[in-house]
Amino acid sequence: MKVSIIPIMRHVKKEKLQAIVKIIFGNILLGFAYAQWMRPNGIINGGVTSLAMIFERLTPISVIIFANGITVFLLILCLVFLGKERFVKSLFGGFCYNVFFALFTLIPLSLNVHIVVDLLLSCLLISAGYFLCLSAKATAVSMDVIALIIHKKYPEQSLPRIIRLINLSVLTAGLIVYGVLSVAMGVVFTFINTHLLQLYMNKFSSKIKE
Secondary structure, three states, X not given: OHHHHHHHXXXXXXXXXXXXXXXXXXXXXXHHHHXXXXXXXXXXXXXXXXXXXXXXXXXXXXXXHHXXXXXXXXXXXXXHHHOHHHHHHHHHHHHHHHHHHHHHHHOOOOOOOOHHHXXXXXXXXXHHHHHHHHHOOOOOOOHHHHHHHHHHHOOOOOHHHHHHHHHXXXXXXXXXXXXXXXXXXXXXXXHHHHHHHHHHHHHHOOOOOO
């Protein structure tokens, strides 16, 4: 009996390690893209950082504080509606994102090229970051939490499509604060980003399991 259990335990440990690596690397990509390209260019896309950026414009409070507060709220929703396993992984992912976002925000580094180039690079990194977190059965602790809750109730709806609709809703609120150009760039970002996410899901996994 012991002989048959050992390979199973090794497989479980390997899966957990892979999930941890995916979550860390995914959040490095997310934190870097938001801190280096999205925020400096004032591009909002409907995610947590975008909401935090909108609130930052309206108050003297730092974007980092707002991002942390919204993250906590989404983690509570994750625990209540998506279960303990996804919550624990998302908690770890949320911690990683906030650390990396703060790190890449505070360090004196600027990789801005041109707003169009920055937008495309952001799309590549953020869609990959989202996919890595989702494939690890975690979340990016962003609007994907709300999207997963909706997707759980209505599985026939495409997850990237739900994320796109939620992001567009947030972008509407950002129109007042950031203006037409930032929101227009955000809309372009949302469509490219969710399209890339759908491509990743089609290629590497048929479905993100609950």
